[in-house]
Amino acid sequence: MNAIRVAVIGAQGRMGAQAVDAIGEAEGLKLVAALGSSDSLEILRERNVDVAVELTVPKSTEDNVRWLVEHDIDTVVGTTGWDNERLARLEETLRSHPKTGVLIAPNFSIGAVLAMRFAELAAPYFDSAEVVEIHHTRKLDAPSGTANHTAQRIAAARSAAGLPQVPDSTESDPHGARGAVIDGIHVHAIRQQGMNAHEEIHLGSSGEALTIRTDSHSTSAFMPGIVTAVRSISEYTGLVHGLENMLDL
Amino acid sequence: MNAIRVAVIGAQGRMGAQAVDAIGEAEGLKLVAALGSSDSLEILRERNVDVAVELTVPKSTEDNVRWLVEHDIDTVVGTTGWDNERLARLEETLRSHPKTGVLIAPNFSIGAVLAMRFAELAAPYFDSAEVVEIHHTRKLDAPSGTANHTAQRIAAARSAAGLPQVPDSTESDPHGARGAVIDGIHVHAIRQQGMNAHEEIHLGSSGEALTIRTDSHSTSAFMPGIVTAVRSISEYTGLVHGLENMLDL
Amino acid sequence: MNAIRVAVIGAQGRMGAQAVDAIGEAEGLKLVAALGSSDSLEILRERNVDVAVELTVPKSTEDNVRWLVEHDIDTVVGTTGWDNERLARLEETLRSHPKTGVLIAPNFSIGAVLAMRFAELAAPYFDSAEVVEIHHTRKLDAPSGTANHTAQRIAAARSAAGLPQVPDSTESDPHGARGAVIDGIHVHAIRQQGMNAHEEIHLGSSGEALTIRTDSHSTSAFMPGIVTAVRSISEYTGLVHGLENMLDL
Amino acid sequence: MNAIRVAVIGAQGRMGAQAVDAIGEAEGLKLVAALGSSDSLEILRERNVDVAVELTVPKSTEDNVRWLVEHDIDTVVGTTGWDNERLARLEETLRSHPKTGVLIAPNFSIGAVLAMRFAELAAPYFDSAEVVEIHHTRKLDAPSGTANHTAQRIAAARSAAGLPQVPDSTESDPHGARGAVIDGIHVHAIRQQGMNAHEEIHLGSSGEALTIRTDSHSTSAFMPGIVTAVRSISEYTGLVHGLENMLDL
Known part of the structure; x- marks a missing residue:
């Protein structure tokens, strides 16, 4: 060839x-x-x-x-x-x-692409789902496009499986600690010196958790x-x- | 119905x-x-x-x-x-x-089952793969059956994709810190008071990592x-x- | 005796x-x-x-x-x-x-108490510091008292050491993904089914990170x-x- | 001046x-x-x-x-x-x-130095302690000097506080998944493409865990x-x- x-x-x-x-x-x-x-x-x-x-x-x-x-x-x-x-x-x-x-392709990190896909596949089997992203301190926008897109895909997968809203009893959150809500999924953005681009997807049900993390240390x-x-x-x-x-x- | x-x-x-x-x-x-x-x-x-x-x-x-x-x-x-x-x-x-x-079913934890499946799907795209399991201190055998099985499935997926052995330059390891080797995949077992059943799958390539973790806090x-x-x-x-x-x- | x-x-x-x-x-x-x-x-x-x-x-x-x-x-x-x-x-x-x-004592978890103390001791040596807490979905307030207190102690330690504000270039955050700001320290609250009480403190400088995590699985x-x-x-x-x-x- | x-x-x-x-x-x-x-x-x-x-x-x-x-x-x-x-x-x-x-100084990473010190301070308060280190795949020896030293200091702190051996019921470990034992503390070494130098210290007691992680992404x-x-x-x-x-x- x-x-x-x-x-x-x-x-x-x-x-x-x-x-x-x-x-x-x-x-x-x-x-x-x-x-x-x-x-x-x-x-x-x-x-x-x-x-x-x-x-x-x-x-x-x-x-x-x-x-x-x-x-x-x-x-x-x-x-x-x-x-x-x-x-x-x-x-x-x-x-x-x-x-x-x-x-x-908005993201050529195979790890990030796989993480998003796995989050989507796993979402129907868990009651709770949240997304945390960590980026370097020069980033201008929050949350990252990848975290935003991950939340949307989790929301769509939950919806297709007939899941209700994620359980949340928060009555008092005066400073916004619960973060952004993208299609019903909470998304949190950390800005940390020395980091590059990282995402952590948290899925949970009674007695168990599944966490998917992807780290892009450099281009x-x-x-x-x-x-x-x-x-x-x-x-x-x-x-x-x-x-x-x-x-x- | x-x-x-x-x-x-x-x-x-x-x-x-x-x-x-x-x-x-x-x-x-x-x-x-x-x-x-x-x-x-x-x-x-x-x-x-x-x-x-x-x-x-x-x-x-x-x-x-x-x-x-x-x-x-x-x-x-x-x-x-x-x-x-x-x-x-x-x-x-x-x-x-x-x-x-x-x-x-050797394991009814949906999180553990998904983690194993995702590890298998992701394995062909990464140079390195290792498995860490954490269990309570009453467990008699190491590594856990789930960790053993995860390593076998990662190894089979790598083999099917034509990947070589995982890269490893270790020349000196007098006390066995590199852990068990199951079908070419290193597996590590931690025994910790207060924990129940947990598994972490580490996948890595130049500049990036994908980590899949599953926690079973109780039956x-x-x-x-x-x-x-x-x-x-x-x-x-x-x-x-x-x-x-x-x-x- | x-x-x-x-x-x-x-x-x-x-x-x-x-x-x-x-x-x-x-x-x-x-x-x-x-x-x-x-x-x-x-x-x-x-x-x-x-x-x-x-x-x-x-x-x-x-x-x-x-x-x-x-x-x-x-x-x-x-x-x-x-x-x-x-x-x-x-x-x-x-x-x-x-x-x-x-x-x-607001918190009898020795792990949580140590984590707070270590965060305070380490804070002067890092440019960035953020706090993430994860709790069960029945919790009414966010962030947790422990996370709030941790942020305050980090802020006081940074201030005593003469550190400036944490670096952050965020210009656009339409949905509040950057979380709560307690005394200048960002705090994020996750609510997840199957979890109990957990806190993760992220400290970072160029090229390095120190993360302190405490998990209280039960009373x-x-x-x-x-x-x-x-x-x-x-x-x-x-x-x-x-x-x-x-x-x- | x-x-x-x-x-x-x-x-x-x-x-x-x-x-x-x-x-x-x-x-x-x-x-x-x-x-x-x-x-x-x-x-x-x-x-x-x-x-x-x-x-x-x-x-x-x-x-x-x-x-x-x-x-x-x-x-x-x-x-x-x-x-x-x-x-x-x-x-x-x-x-x-x-x-x-x-x-x-064998290690100029402030994060690694703090992690070791915190591990030593915390060790007397927990039943279990283990160390995991992750390094790049060009490293020749396992475990790392830092992990080895961390285990020694944890062991000394436990001993000074009068703690017994860590609890461990393992009877069968045919492939060495429990890793190296340094002064009674188990140490595990992961070798992963794309990583640099990382250490994770696990401390646990009934119902709780304290985890200290340090990442050196570059020199x-x-x-x-x-x-x-x-x-x-x-x-x-x-x-x-x-x-x-x-x-x-």
Whole structure:
């Protein structure tokens, strides 16, 4: 089998530089282009790229991905900023290129993706569920997108299983210690110097608890997810939203 | 729909007494018999029992279950002591009663069953995997059956995915701190006053970790599993080994 | 040495009944009276009680303790409801009985008391500090008194060491995921079926974390603290507030 | 007050390079020399160094420290390899330089040092105690020196308090899951890809648990300890063994 020919767009950023290394070392993948912000996408055509990894910035990502789809290059996108409007326009473009696949993944940590999926699978069997996330102290928003999404998926799984609201007798909470409530699930955000990105999902019933914790100590945590996505994207067409769709669960 | 008519055999034991309460309170189930060690199984025929819960002792369980199968009563077994010979004889008996189902479950904690299943699903995506179990200080054997079984399933999942041995550079370990090695997976057993039954599965790759923890604080942790099994056993025939086969995973 | 003669007041309550057992079994202690709500305190004089353990209800505790001090019986109080006014009146009474000691302890869990003390000692060495508490779902208030008190002591220790506010860049937290802020320290309260009383203190600096966790699985967790207090109270006079003052730290 | 004039010896190593940065940024400290392996120690005399930080390799450290003491320069040593013979020789040298202080610290992580101290303080109050350490997969020995030392200090504290052996009913442990036994305390070592250096101390009694965890995510975790030691060493004379002696506990 020929190696998959891969380009990294945004190769000078932190994630991009690590992706260049990870793809360079991964069996079955061949890095044929590493583009910085001043390089032309035309290089990708000259080098017969099979899969592009887009790791730039929110203001560039939509134009880049449109160009890639129009040139029928399967694409793995790790840049944020894909709101519903952008996704709709992308799906429109993909309709005219039915053989091309694009993965948009808000989180390439396989641990985080598995944790969310397991939380969803386990939720119907427990009375209580809460989410705690811990992040570095430079983070601007709380809770994290991952914690928010985890709570939504737990809520949906509980609802589908016919579970009632989580039990809670709190009558007095003058300072808001019970945290955020996302679709009925309480979410707590800790900001701690020396930490990176961490999530803990607490599930409980009479006499027992199940706790799922995921730790991303550094951006290197995202590389196995990116490599997995690059290897798999050619088997997909259209828009794939979330790395979990590519794991064997 | 008529309530399922349930009998508990071994109703005077600790687990049995709790099962009597749990079944009495569970929607859709009706407790119609609670047998102690001196009661005759004939009572079950008189009371038209649909499902029997067998929670006695290793020396009685095989005779009880054979009688139940011969009388076509679906059975949920929580008693230990079912070695391969006993299982083979039970399967033989079940062949002449093709409509009857028996669940033999070494662990009715839904949390523990889910943890094992999730460990198995996640194992192919991580370089490292180890298991730690914590139990009360009256436990005679180490590691626990659940930890042993978890290690075996992680090992099988890694092997099926083509993963190599876990990375380990240990050259000097004079006192055995690296613990037991079960099918290549290290297993550690802690004995701690005040604890009951707990398991922690550690999975790690460069930059990330996934940790799955299950706590059974008391035997009440087993009741949701028993109730789930009683509700589901009529949909099965033959021998079902392990509660995980009845969960929607 | 003669055994210390102990009375339990409030012996029919949950804590009281366990205290009766714990004192009955403790070396060097002799249980000589176990009073229910209809028994007269006069019994204590007849039985030459050295130490009383007061485990009744908020509305009775002040009258009981005043009577005990007036009769020069050293007292260990586990009942809640001692606000500043009550404490002031008690100190007034104690002034006329200079040989008598009273311990008022909001928490008899030695683990919880140690955790608070360690948090206070460690706080000056870390940039970040947050508190998470987990309690059963019947709890009416959030956060717990222990978590509240822990945050206050961390804040005081940081302040005494000249530390600035904890670092936090949060700009957007629409649902309150950052939790309660007690004296500048964030406190989070989880309510989970199957849990009892638990606290986790997170301390962090660049590259490192220190986490202190205390779990009280049942009221039996309070018995070692009560026994320790009963053994030590005769060495104290006046009001002692908090079990930590009796531990060798 | 004049700034303390500091030299780093071994400035080209990983720890040394970080120490150069940390000292350069620390208030009240002035980095006046950063020596590599080919530089002469004579530079330290020319630059009037107050405190030297020795971060070289086991084969050089003893000669370096002897030279520093002979030139009356207070010294903070982070290099390993100081066995009892070397320590004895160093104390001999220090006797002729009674105003000079040397700190030899096996661990500069303040979190790890605090965790050990807290474990020792708490140990007398709990029936059970075990230690778990987690390290990266390149580590050659198990258990870690820190875990070994923690177990010894817990054992000594238990012994001083008159506690019996930890309760343990294990009769069957064919694969060694109960781990290493150091002075009667069980120690478990996990090796996990993506982790760095972590320790968890488990203390338990009937109904309760106290868990102390310390995480060193990177060598940056050692810098606050080094800076604290550089600031304090001038107040000491002779040999100080262990950073804990310089913390306010």
